[in-house]
Structure formats: structure tokens, C-alpha cells
Amino acid sequence: MAHTDHAHHDDHAHHGPAPGIMRWIKTTNHKDLGTLYLVFAFTMFFIGGLMSLVIRAELFHPGLQFVRPEFFNSMTTLHALVMIFGGVMPAFTGLANWMVPMQIGCSDLALPRVNNWGFWLLPFAFCLLLSTLFMPSGGPAGGWTMYPPLVLQMGEGFPFLIFAIHLMGISSITGAINVAVTILNMRAPGMTLLKMPLFCWTWLITAYLLIATMPVLAGAVTMLLTDRYFGTSFFTASGGGDPVLFQHVFWFFGHPEVYILILPAFGIVSTIIPTFARKTLFGYDSMVYATASIAFLSFIVWAHHMFTVGMPLAGELFFMFSTMLIAVPTGVKVFNWVATMWRGSMSFETPMLFAVAFVFLFTIGGFSGLMLAMAPVDFQYHDTYFVVAHFHYVLVPGAVFSILAGVYYWIPKWTGRMYNEFWGKTHFWLSAIFINVTFFPQHFLGLAGMQRRVPDYAVQFTDFNEISTIGAFGFFLAQFIFIFNMIKCMSKKGVPATDRVWEGAHGLEWTVPSPAPYHTFEVPPYVGDDETQSLHGAAKAH
Amino acid sequence: MATPAAAPTDHSHAPATGKYFVPAPSAWPFMLTAALVTCIIAGWGYLEDHSVGPIPPIVGALAAFYIIFRWVRGVCLESEGGLYNDQVGRTYRMGMAWFIFSEVMFFAAFFGALWYAREMSIPWLSGEGTKLATHMNLWPGFENTWPTNGPKALGGKFETVSAWGLPFVNTVLLLTSGVTLETAHHALKENHRKVCIFWMWVTVALGSLFLYFQATEYLHAFHTLNLTMHSGVYGSTFFMLTGFHGFHVTLGTLMLAIIAIRLMLGHFKPDSHFGFEGVAWYWHFVDVVWIGLFIFVYVA
Numbered sequence: 086m087a088h089t090d091h092a093h094h095d096d097h098a099h100h101g102p103a104p105g106i107m108r109w110i111k112t113t114n115h116k117d118l119g120t121l122y123l124v125f126a127f128t129m130f131f132i133g134g135l136m137s138l139v140i141r142a143e144l145f146h147p148g149l150q151f152v153r154p155e156f157f158n159s160m161t162t163l164h165a166l167v168m169i170f171g172g173v174m175p176a177f178t179g180l181a182n183w184m185v186p187m188q189i190g191c192s193d194l195a196l197p198r199v200n201n202w203g204f205w206l207l208p209f210a211f212c213l214l215l216s217t218l219f220m221p222s223g224g225p226a227g228g229w230t231m232y233p234p235l236v237l238q239m240g241e242g243f244p245f246l247i248f249a250i251h252l253m254g255i256s257s258i259t260g261a262i263n264v265a266v267t268i269l270n271m272r273a274p275g276m277t278l279l280k281m282p283l284f285c286w287t288w289l290i291t292a293y294l295l296i297a298t299m300p301v302l303a304g305a306v307t308m309l310l311t312d313r314y315f316g317t318s319f320f321t322a323s324g325g326g327d328p329v330l331f332q333h334v335f336w337f338f339g340h341p342e343v344y345i346l347i348l349p350a351f352g353i354v355s356t357i358i359p360t361f362a363r364k365t366l367f368g369y370d371s372m373v374y375a376t377a378s379i380a381f382l383s384f385i386v387w388a389h390h391m392f393t394v395g396m397p398l399a400g401e402l403f404f405m406f407s408t409m410l411i412a413v414p415t416g417v418k419v420f421n422w423v424a425t426m427w428r429g430s431m432s433f434e435t436p437m438l439f440a441v442a443f444v445f446l447f448t449i450g451g452f453s454g455l456m457l458a459m460a461p462v463d464f465q466y467h468d469t470y471f472v473v474a475h476f477h478y479v480l481v482p483g484a485v486f487s488i489l490a491g492v493y494y495w496i497p498k499w500t501g502r503m504y505n506e507f508w509g510k511t512h513f514w515l516s517a518i519f520i521n522v523t524f525f526p527q528h529f530l531g532l533a534g535m536q537r538r539v540p541d542y543a544v545q546f547t548d549f550n551e552i553s554t555i556g557a558f559g560f561f562l563a564q565f566i567f568i569f570n571m572i573k574c575m576s577k578k579g580v581p582a583t584d585r586v587w588e589g590a591h592g593l594e595w596t597v598p599s600p601a602p603y604h605t606f607e608v609p610p611y612v613g614d615d616e617t618q619s620l621h622g623a624a625k626a627h
Numbered sequence: 628m629a630t631p632a633a634a635p636t637d638h639s640h641a642p643a644t645g646k647y648f649v650p651a652p653s654a655w656p657f658m659l660t661a662a663l664v665t666c667i668i669a670g671w672g673y674l675e676d677h678s679v680g681p682i683p684p685i686v687g688a689l690a691a692f693y694i695i696f697r698w699v700r701g702v703c704l705e706s707e708g709g710l711y712n713d714q715v716g717r718t719y720r721m722g723m724a725w726f727i728f729s730e731v732m733f734f735a736a737f738f739g740a741l742w743y744a745r746e747m748s749i750p751w752l753s754g755e756g757t758k759l760a761t762h763m764n765l766w767p768g769f770e771n772t773w774p775t776n777g778p779k780a781l782g783g784k785f786e787t788v789s790a791w792g793l794p795f796v797n798t799v800l801l802l803t804s805g806v807t808l809e810t811a812h813h814a815l816k817e818n819h820r821k822v823c824i825f826w827m828w829v830t831v832a833l834g835s836l837f838l839y840f841q842a843t844e845y846l847h848a849f850h851t852l853n854l855t856m857h858s859g860v861y862g863s864t865f866f867m868l869t870g871f872h873g874f875h876v877t878l879g880t881l882m883l884a885i886i887a888i889r890l891m892l893g894h895f896k897p898d899s900h901f902g903f904e905g906v907a908w909y910w911h912f913v914d915v916v917w918i919g920l921f922i923f924v925y926v927a
Contacts, residue, residue: 103652111652192647195718198698202656209664244671252663258729266721270714271647300729304736308867314674315856317863318781319740322765325777325860327748334736397756608646 102603110205113197114603115182116499118204122179123492125207127568129171130485132215134561136164141523141557144550147542157540158226159218165229169346170253171211173480176488177349178203178260181288184495185264187594187601188282190273190610195266196259203259210252217242228538230335231306233320233328237313247310254299261295264288273593275612279370282592286373287352290380294341294348297384302338305331329394336387344383347479348376350447350487351418354440356592357494358422361437362429363589368421375414375421382411392463401460408458412451419448434587435509439490442482442517450478453528468538471531477524482517489516489567497582500574501600508570515563522556648715650705655698662690703902707894716901723905727912730875734916737871741864741923745773749860752778776859785862786852790925793844797837798921801876804833805914808883808907818897820890827887830910834880841873868924875913882906 102108102117109121139160143151152160182200186193194200217224222240225231231246239246268289272281308331311317318324320331351372359366366372388396388404396404422444433441453475457463466472489512497503526549531537535546542550573579582599593612597605665687672679705711753771754762762769766778774787788794811826848854856866886906889895895903 107654108652110657111654113650113652193649196722197650198653198656199722201653202659205657205660209660213664213667241675241677244667244674248667248670252660252667258726262722262725262729265725266718270717270721296725296729297732300733301736304733304740308737308740308863311856311863311867316782317856317867318777318859319744319863319867321777321781322748322752323777323779324781324863325744325749325752325775326863327743327751330740330743330748333743334739337736337739604649606647607649 111201113193113201115186115193115197115200116601116603116605118200119179119182119184120499121204122175122182125204126172126176126179126488129167129175129211130564133164133167133172134564136160136167137557138561140164141554143540144542145554146551147544147547149540152540154540155223155226158228158538159224161538162225162227162229163215163218166214166225167211168480169229169342170250170257171207173346173484173488174257175204175207177288177291177346177484178257178264180284180349180353180488180491180495181260181264183499184594185267185285185288186271187498187597187605188285188592189268189271189276190593190606190612191267191271192604192607194263195271196263199259200263203256203263206252206256206259210249210256213245213252214249217245230332230339231309232335233309233312233331236309237320243313244310247306250306251303254303257295257299261292261299265292265296268292273606273609273612276593279373280612282352283355283366283369283372283376284349284352287348287355287376290376291345291348294345294380294383298338298341298345301334302342305334305338308334329391332391332394333388336390337384339390340387341380341383343476343479344379346484347447348379350443350484351376353487353491353494354422354443355418357436357440357490358425358444360494360587360589360591361434361440362426362431364425364429366421367424367427368417371417372421375417378414379411382407382414386411389458389460389463392460393467405458405460409455412455415451419444419451434493435504435506435513436490436494438510438513438517439486439493442513443486443490446482446486446517446520447479450475450480450483453478466531468536469531470527470535470537473537474524474527474531477527481524482520486516492571494587495594496571496574497586498594498597498599498601500577501582501598502574502577502579503582503586504570504574505579508566512563512566512570515566516560519556519559519563523553523560524556526550526552526556648711653698653701655694655701659691659694659698662687662694666691703889703894706902716899719901719905723908727908730912734868734871734919737864737868738919738923741868744860744864749773749775774861776861781859782855782857782862783853785854785858787854787861787865788844788848788852788925790921793840793847794921794925797840797844798917800833800837800840801914801917804830804837805911807833808910812903812907815890815895815900815903816897824887824890827883827890831880831883831887834876834883834910838873838876838880841869841876865924868920872913872916872920875916879906879910879913883910 102114103111109117112118112121137160139152140157143149143157182194215224217240220240220242222242224242225236225239225246227236227239236246237243268281268285272278278286308317308319312320318326320326320328322328355366355372386404386408388400389408392401392404426441431437453471457466457472457475493504493509530546530549530553533546535542584597584599585595586599587595593606593610594601596610665683669679669684669687671677672683750756750771751758752762752766753769755771769778774785776782776785807826807830811823811830814820814823814826854862854865856862858865883906886903889902894900
């Protein structure tokens, strides 16, 4: 990041970063905050990854080897909360911080101070959440979905769980409002909505989902809090309430949340594939409409997480069919990515490798999702390792691979240095192989009836569990290649990057120097057809 | 590439000055988070009966108020100092609109709980649909009625607040306050500052009166009607919905009072007064929520 010397002019428009730690505490700069978000996210990926290793180590053999069952349950619970709210979501927000202003041609996000608040809530929230592990009664162990009445039996750390979720919710809402307002209000002249890079489009729709659903989660956990401490009976049948009510409210948030975790990934992949196929993105408009359709459908499918809870038949059928409908817009997207690559001049640098792997492996996760969508079939699969395999396929080689692809793709622009391509490719192949070693066997375990969230299992599941554990450790270790590769870029070692970085890259972010100056577009740029033709091709360039 | 050529004016989002407004670095957001966490630790001590002493709640709450005051004051001074252009104004409007949408969804969670209890869980507990076995085995005597505190009559026998007493008065008060607020808004737009300030204080008074009646109603419910949060799902939804609404009215009244004081200090212009409008939108939102409460909690 370029340190500019002219600090604090009267008009507040020019200011370089303050020195030392206060730079990071006080910063209102979207690049600083993007960096903070990403560093925080990868720290959380590391912590959540360690938790997953505890889980996989325990499951290496049947019987209890390393940890107590309560602690095992804490690990599965916190692994999910840390990875979702601490890893994937902040990583996407970090990428949005860095890229949205540069892609639409403005100087910063619309509400920079709110942006700072949204970030700093997160470390505090996770300190609260993780501190429960050090309390005598232990951390939350009822699953990340926090179903009552089990979650109400948590020890004295329960308020920290609830308030940490509240803080994360405030963080997500403020971040989402910021991105939405930036995209709607700060676009440079000529950057019409349907000329925007798809990453901005998918983030705009993600922001809408966040603003609509995070308050519902806040309401759900607030009802948990009052049920436990203030005598309410929202989730108590003897008072006229219903524990299943929590599941409905939770999944009304929880299913759109699934798309919050994947729509920005769609945007990243839709940006990377045209660059390395050296072609226009196939079906830009249909990509936008498909994203919007997915967002709409995400609000009417939530109870497919609850097929075995005892819903009326009409409910089972409605949620089964609405869930299957999601395969249509998702299929549009996958076909568009494939069609973009069709007869392109393809090259396979590391970001492209991750993007192509995303298309293939995410689709596997999509297909297993289609299997789970069938209510009668789900009766067999419910709460087994098949579900674990399904959502890890969409979240790890899906969301996480897209984050890695995005970081490889844009870090030359951020730091001005190329990463090491050999180690990038090594990282990719190790990750792609080990992630399949980890999660593919879990499909078979689940179909054979192995329950999730249990530290012990029947002996006939041992072989596949051993394979899965080996894969998990291999995947974890492979990520250190990535960390060192990125640290090398950040410490200004490596080949200097050109401004355009990638031969086939289009978009405003590639018109500024590498590394991008601390304030990118202090005056709105004019957006020419050169920078948007990668989205629309010559035919649409009027 | 990106040479600042003549921009087509029809989709120009460029501010009048041609430059984006970028605020200076600020420590308030970080400090606000620290203050909130202090309050959370105090709340944890209260809920879990751990003595954390009087320092955390007092320091946390005072610090939070002070920080919010300083942060907002800074924004007001920037605005009055002419640092904002039309684009910043649009940013604040859009941000406020999205924020109110998030608040709508927050209340929707509790309205949803009320609907689910009345239309799903209570009919099922009384044996409707496919839940006959549950009903026969667990609570054979339970019937589908509303209000109810459930098959075990949690919290004991209670009565409900009549819709046509204080709640109706409160409905009239809030609806009137919406009118007085808009009267003030029109006065501001026509540059009748004194008229505007008068109607603003009338609005604050109506909001305060609403809160007074709400508190009276709560005391009446606790002491005379035996209606508390322990009164099964009726008490739960009643106090959750009216309680959070009352909290929002409190915040709204405070913000209206601050806007009135700012008007007296000479802030805002007839054609530029987002602070006023943002608070007005918030107040109307609180008003609409109350209509929903009056219909679905008190009347129906």
C-alpha cells in the first residue's frame, strides 16, 4: 500500500494512513479495512481449521481417543460458527471492501466510519464467543443451529453466545448496508447497473439477503435469551410455544445465509473465468437474473432443513418442490460458466485452476443437495454424514476455493507483486486432492447411516473415517503454502506486477497502478466500453 | 483507459464538486465496540449472578452514550460545515432506508412467532391436524383458545389488557404524533423555523406521553392482571412485541428531541435536512409497527 505523504489537508479528502497500530484502529479506508477483514478471516479459518482437526482426530478410530464428548460437541458447534461468521462471511466482506469501490470507480465505500465499526465488532464478538471455552462449564455444544431446548442447557457462557451472535449480526448488517449503498449510489458515470462486474451484482444481492435475514437471526436468539432468563415460553410446549418454532425462525435466516455464503463466490468465479478463457462472459444478463432468482427462492425453501421434524404433508411437499426449483437458476449459472470456457483460449494460472475446480466440485455439492431436497429420501439421509459431505462440498471447494481464487487473482493488484506461480499451483493441486479425500468418503459413510455430531461410531465405518481424517490433515497443512505465498507478496518480495496483471483482465480495477494507490478514484473516472466489453461483448457495446 | 473524458450527464453520479467525500480516520467505532462489550460483560454478570461490580455497567453505558453523541455530533458538524454534497445526502437516505428495512425484519421475527403460536402450535397442542396422539397422551384437556398460557397454564391465571382503553389512546397519540411531525416538516421546508420547532416539541411530548401510558399499562398488567412474561406464549409475545416497540419509541423520542434542539441551534436548511428526515422516517416506521401491534396483539 502506498504511503502518501500529504497528511490531513483541510478538505479531509487527502490523508495517508496514520503510523503504527492506530492506523488500523482508526482507519476508514476501504483497502485497510479489506486487509483487516481478510487477515481476520484467515485467522479464523486457522482457528476453525484446528477445531476440525480435533474432530477428525477423534473420528480417526471408533471409540473415544482424545477428547470428552462434550468437548467434541463444542468443537463441532464452534467450528461451524467460526467458519461461517468468522471465516467465509468476513472474507467476502474483505474482498468487497477491496474490490467494489475499485470495480465501480469510486474512492471508498459509502459509509467509511460505519465500515470500520462493522469490522471491529468481529474480533470482539469472537473473543466473547471463544472465551466460553475457558469457562468451567465449557463452550456451546448444542450445534451451531442452537436448537432449543438443548442449547438452553448450556453453562454460564450462554449469554456470551447470544450477545456474540448479536454483535456479528450488527457487523453483517452494517457491512451489507455499506456495500448496497455504495453500489447503488457511488458508481462512476457510465457504470450503469447492467454494466457492473458480476462480483458487484452478486454482492448487491447478498447484501439484500443479509439485511433481510440477519435481524431475523437476532430475533431468534433474543427469544432464546428471554426463554432462559426471563421466563418466556416461545419454545416451551407447556406454555403454548413450540421448540419447532425456533427451527422455523432460525432457518428463515439460515437458508438465505447459505446463499450469502455462495453468491459472492459466484461473482468471483464469473470474473475469473472470462479473464483466463479470454472470452466475454456467456450470458451476463441471465447471470444477473439467475442470481436474483436464487435470492428470491432462498426465502421460500427453509423448511427443507426440517423434513424430519414432523411438518404437515403440505409443508413437506411445498418445501421439496420449491427447493428443487433452485436447481434451475443454479444450472443456468453452471452452463454459463462452461459456455464461457467453450472454445476459449484457456490458460490455467492458479486463480483459474481454483475457479474451474469450483465449477466442478460445487456442482457435485449441488447434486447431493438435489438428492437431499427429496423429502422421502431425506428421511434416510437426515443428520448423517451425507449432509456433512454435501454442505462441505458447497462450502469448501465452493465458497473457500472462490475466496482463494479471488485472493490469488487480485493480490498482485493489492501488493504490486506476483505470487509464486509454482507454489500457487502446488497449493491448488494439494488442496483439490485432499479436499476430495476428506469429503468424498463421507457421502458413503452417510448413506450407510453414520450419524453426524457424534464422537463415536460403529466399527464398520472405520476405513472411510481414516481416509477422511488423512485428507483433513493434508488439506490443513497445504494451506500453509498459501499463507507463505501471500506473505511473500505482502512483504514486497517477488516479481513486480504490471497494471493489467492478467492478459485477459477487464474492468476498472486494472486501469489503476499496481499496487493500487491508497485512494483510488478521488475523482470519478469515465467508464469506457473497453472495460465493460468483457461482460457484454461487441454486440452490446452500442 | 479511464481518461476522464466528458461524462454523459444522464447517468452521472458525480457530486457537484466532482470529488468524493472521504471522512478522516476515527477512533469512535472501535471505542463504541469496546463500550458495548463492557455492557455485555455487565449483562452477563447480571444474567448469570456473577458479581462484576457496579463499574462495568455504569462505565459501559455512559461511554456508549458519550461515544455515540460525539460520533453523531461530528457528522452533524461536517454536514453544517458544508462538507457534504448531494451524493452524501443520497448515501444517508439509502442507508437509512436499508436500516429501517432491517428493523422491519427484526419485528417480523416476533410477529411470525405470534402467528405461529396462534395458527400452528396451539391448534396442534389441542389435537388438530395430525397431532392427535400428542394431545391425547400429553394434554388431553387442552383446548385451542386465545389468549392462552399453554397446557400447563404457566404463570397462573391472567387477564389481558383491553384494546379500547390505554392502547387505543396510545394509538391516537402515535397517529397524531405522525401528523404533528409532518406539520413540522412542512414548516421547515417553508422556512418557518419557529413553527417547526413548536410542532417538534409537540411530537416529543406525544411520544413521551405514549411511553408514560405504556409504563402505566405494564404496571397495571403486572400488579392487577397477573400478566407477565411468565404467562405462557401470550405473555411472551405480548411483552416481546410491545417491549421492543416501546424501546424503539424511546429511541425515537430521544432522537426527535435532539433534532428539535438542533433546530433551535439553527441547524438544517429548508432544502437540506437529512437528519430531520431520517428521524422522521424512523418515527413513521415505529408508528406503522404500532398499528400492527394494535391490530394483532390487542384487538385480534
